[in-house]
Amino acid sequence: MPFPKLTHLQSRVAATLAATLLLVILYLVLLSPRFAYAVEVVLPGDHHCHLQIQADSEIVNEVQCTPELNDYWDEPDEDRDGEGGEDENESWESAVIARAPAGLISLGNNQFQQSNIKIGETQWWVFPKETVTGPKSPSMSGLPAYLGASNMPAHDQYISHELKRRDSSSSEGLAKRSTTVYISLTTCLKPSLNTTSSSGVTLPQLEVYVSLDESLQKPGPGINSTVLQTYQADGGYMNATVEATGDVYISVAAPNSTSFSGIYNYELAASIDGYFHQVDTLQPFLFFIDSDVGSALLVTDNVTQSASNSTNYKEWMDITPPYTIFVSNTNDSSIQGLERSYCALNQLAQIGKGKNGVEVGMTNWGLGKKPKEQFYVTGLNRSSTYYGFLAMDGNSTNSGNGVIGGGGKVWQGMNFTTKAEVAYAVPSNTSVNISALGKTYDSNAINSYTNFSNSLQQIQCNTSPESIYSLAVDCNDCASAYRKWLCAVTIPRCYDFSSSLPFLQPRNAGQAFLNGTEIPVDDPLRTSPITNASRNPIIDTQIKPGPYKELLPCQDLCYDLVRTCPSALQFNCPKGPWLNASYGVRDPNSDITCSYLGADYYLNSAWSFHGRTHVLLYTVAVFWVLWTS
Structure with missing residues (x-):
């Protein structure tokens, strides 16, 4: 059947319509995603990587690697910048695999690697360019801010500094600017000593070599190169920063030694966010309060200076205690040479996280009543020194791979010694039950306070300014001063009788020591009423601790009591030699030379602490804090 003949106008319309339809079809074929397809390809080897690609165009869209990606691919890198060195017909698999030199193991951002290394051996690692220039890890929630005098959190100061530096860069500088790479290493285990005595033998520390130049992809000992950077661990810890724009080549070497045999075990990490492993040696942050023959009380420094009615203060007091503590006898050689390594302390310390012997809690007792964390350590030996x-x-809220700072942090160490004779830092007797001892002291103090309170109620406290006993202070101030003074004199802090500290006062010399020996009857300590008995009579009659030395209450506690309380109560402080025999004087350098509420540590020494409060104050301090809150 013949087709109808079209007019000239109809022919032009048909041609236009056909062309339009053809263009629409061509457009859909070329550009519609429904006409392309995605495939998932697993890379050769056990790399757990999956590439999503556009199969029609062979363009890699996305590479997703799980944290188990540990091995850097084996084929040699012909062209690390993608210019030349590859045949145009090579498959995309070959192009990806050719990214790494042989014999190197890759490090992911904030992804630590753990390895054993023999004495004299060197191991090589690489922090790839793609990670160096890649995105930073997302920040995670951490501790509440530390608010100091400036009322500005430390991390906010750092962020502000970073923003200012970046804003001042030109666009050309931003394009070429290098990235700060944070490298850290901790030694978790050390080789065995070949001799029975460790005296005079120091542990050879692991060495770390870094190169940013492709001409030196395997840095290490014995190589003389201007592009080589060399570092050595200290106390089992090493950290370094480098400014990189490409691959960072790292090696770890175990020095040769005839004194040791076996292997080291270490953790190595690199990050563009911050150190994965951290150490703070600038100042002590842990302080010794006191000990008895088998336990000790320690406390951190204040974790914030914010006001007690602030949100920040409440956040710190309500937080799950964020710090931990590791304790080892100084005679234990297992941690020697590894004192700055979190993983070593976690594995080798005699007492620590996850082990019996440590109770923790947040507290605000002490000077300033600021939040801090305290540690009650048990299972110690008498007359022993501990780190x-x-x-x-x-x-503090997260750890391990993928976490900024996930490798843990260690602060500067300190040491302390348990007592030999006195069971507690308040006078005690080894035959007295601890709970009963606390009740004895508390009951005596509460009875005294009840008598005082009854007397204070006879004073016109809530009256007109013309009738009140003082316009500067009131009855609440008097009650607070009395509580502080009462605790200091009825619950005296003591030291071993053998202590030679000049600010201590001998007490109870008339009783026998716990081992049955006595001070001679003609000794001046026996003939003086000040030293022959205790300040508190119930100590001699009920507790019977034997001779001890008292850390005297501070003189200002007595002066403050007299100053703030009504004269009708007839409080007075002794004078002359009686004052010096009953009260001590505060040290101008803030060292503890007399007893006062919150006297807990020497501020001027990191490794030698003489201030004492005692473990019983772990119980008694509750009594103090309740009365002074």
Whole structure:
């Protein structure tokens, strides 16, 4: 059947319509995503990487690697910048695999690697360019801010500094600017000593070599190169920063030694966010309060200076205690040479996180009544010296791979010694039950306070300004001053009788020591009424601790009591030699030379602490804090 003949106008319309339809079809074929397809390809080897690609165009869209990606691919890198060195017909698989030199293991951002290394051996790692120039890890929630005098959190100061530096850069500088790479290493285990005595033998520390130049992809000992950077661990810890724009080549070497045999175990990490492993040696943050023959009380410094009615203060007091502590006897050689390594302390310390012997809690007792964390350590030996290390697991809220600072943090160490004779830092007797001892002291103090309170009620406290006893202070101030003075004199802080500290006062010399020996009857300590008995009569009659030395209450406690209380109560402080025999004087350098509420540590020494409060104050301090809140 013949087609109808079209007019000239109809022919032009048909041609236009056909062309339009053809263009629409061509457009859909070329550009519609429904005409392309995606495939998932697993890379050769056990790399757990999946590439999503556009199969029609062979363009890689996305690479997703799980944290188990540990091995850097084996084929040699012909062209690390993608210019030349590859045949145009090579498959995309070959192009990806050719990214790494042989014999190197890759490090991911904030992804630590753990390895054993033999004495004399060197191991090589690489922090790839793609990670160096890649995105930073997302920040995670951490501790409440530390608010000091400036009322500005430390991390906010850092952020402000970073923003200012970046804003001042030109666009050309931003394009070429290098990235700060944070490298850290901790030694978790050390080789065995070949001799029975460790005297005079120091642990050879692991060495770390870094190169940013492709001409030196395997840095290490014995190489003389201007592009080589060399570092050595100290106390089992090493950290360094480098400014990189490409691959960062790292090696770890175990020095040769005839004194040791076996292997080291270490953790190595690199990050563009901050150190994965951290150490703070600038100042002590853990302080010794006191000990008895088998336990000790330690406390951190204030974790914030914010006001007690602030949100920040409440956040710190309500937080799950973020710090941990590691304790080892100084005679234990297992941690020697590894004192700055979190993983070593976590594995080798005699007492620490996850082990029996440590109770923790947040407290605000002490000077300033600021939040701090305290540690009650048990299971110690009498007359023994211990190392104490404050530490933090990860960033306190998270740890491990993928966490900024996930490798933990260790602070400067300190040491302390348990007592030999006196069972507690308040006078006691080894035959007295601890709970009963606390009740004895508390009951005596509460009875005294009840009598005082009854007397204070006879004073016109709530009256007109013309009738009140003082316009500067009131009855609440008097009650607070009395509570502080009462605790100091009825619950005296004591030291071993053998202590030679000049500010201590001998007490109870008329009783026999716990071992049955006595001070000669003609000794001046027996003939003086000041030293022959205790300040508090119930100590001699009920507790019977034997001779001890007292850390005297501070003189200002007595002066403050007299100053703030009504004269009708007839409080007075002794004078002359009686004052010096009953009260001590505060040290101008803030060292503890007399007893006062919150006297807990020497501020001027990191490794030698003489201030004492005592473990019983772990119980008694509750009594103090309740009365002074």
